[in-house]
Amino acid sequence: MHMKEGKVTEENIKLLVDSFYNKVRGDKELSPIFENAIGSDASLWKPHLERMYSFWSSIVLSTGSYSGNPFQKHKDLPAFDIKLFDRWLELFAETTKEIYTEEISQIFIAKSKNIARSLKLGLYGLETTP
Numbered sequence: 001m002h003m004k005e006g007k008v009t010e011e012n013i014k015l016l017v018d019s020f021y022n023k024v025r026g027d028k029e030l031s032p033i034f035e036n037a038i039g040s041d042a043s044l045w046k047p048h049l050e051r052m053y054s055f056w057s058s059i060v061l062s063t064g065s066y067s068g069n070p071f072q073k074h075k076d077l078p079a080f081d082i083k084l085f086d087r088w089l090e091l092f093a094e095t096t097k098e099i100y101t102e103e104i105s106q107i108f109i110a111k112s113k114n115i116a117r118s119l120k121l122g123l124y125g126l127e128t129t130p
Contacts, residue, residue, distance in 0.1 A: 004101045008060050010053070012099060016108070017052045020095040021045070029087050059111055082124055085116045 005012045024030045025045075038048050057063045092112045096105035 005099055005104065006101045008100070008104060008107075010057060010061070013056045013060070014053050016095060016099050017049055017056060019099065020092055021049060021052070023091045023095060024088070027087065027091065029084060030091070033084065056108075059115075060107060082120060085120055089113060089116055 021034075024034055038044055054063075089109075089112055093105070093109045096108040099105070100108065
């Protein structure tokens with residue numbers, strides 16, 4: 001096990017995103033939704049991963065490198081069980097804790113919960129408890 005990252009960098013954001021989506025692609029609940037939306041081939045995943053590197057870099061490092069509309073992207077997906085947000089959050093939290101120190105993983109976890117909350121509100125009109 002490598003030493004946990006005590007600082008957020010573009011490189012370890014890539015590690016986080018790649019590790020997280022490897023878990024998503026192996027998850028029996030989440031993988032069908034992502035494969036349906038993106039596909040199963042690695043070349044099809046590359047643009048999504050690149051977007052996620054920019055997204056998290058913009059959110060955590062304030063780089064401004066992401067431009068897009070995450071709400072619209074998710075709105076265009078076929079309806080999925082709202083409980084899958086919890087599974088997504090669980091895997092994301094687990095992955096951040098593997099890569100970062102507790103203090104930094106909590107920053108990512110808090111931001112991921114806010115993102116999930118706003119997507120749930122926009123997609124389902126529901127405010128849920130964190």
